[in-house]
Amino acid sequence: MGETDMPPFVRESYRIGRLTHSVVTPGELADWTGRERRQLVRLTYRLGPGGLVPPPVSLVAVCEPEDADGVARTMSRLLESRGWTARVGREAVDGGEAT
Structure with a gap:
């Protein structure tokens, strides 16, 4: 079965699998578990x-999206207090179970 013969949801699952190195999406895992x-x-x-x-x-x-700005401000104060300079990267990650 070629990729063009697949149902759209299967094709999308494979696309996400290539991006995440997993064939299970976070939504699917949540449904299953x-x-x-x-x-x-x-x-x-x-x-x-x-x-x-x-x-x-x-x-x-690693923090909740709504806490990210506050964490970034705190980290900036820490860096400043130590005289450090830094480049910062910000990315969304799958956080697993909600706590």
Whole structure:
């Protein structure tokens, strides 16, 4: 069966599988397990050299989307207090079970 012969939902499942390296979507997993799946935000800070004390290479914070701005402000204050500079990446991630 070629990809063009597949029903649309199967084709979409394969497309998501190629992107996530899984053939199960977060929604399907939630349906099967009865557990809610949630999108979270991952903030990754790549720190540069310098500052009052040597910085770690990176810091990662994973939080609820509605908390991301507050976490980013807190991280900015932490970086500033240590004299560190950083580049930050922000991405949505599958957070697994809701807590």
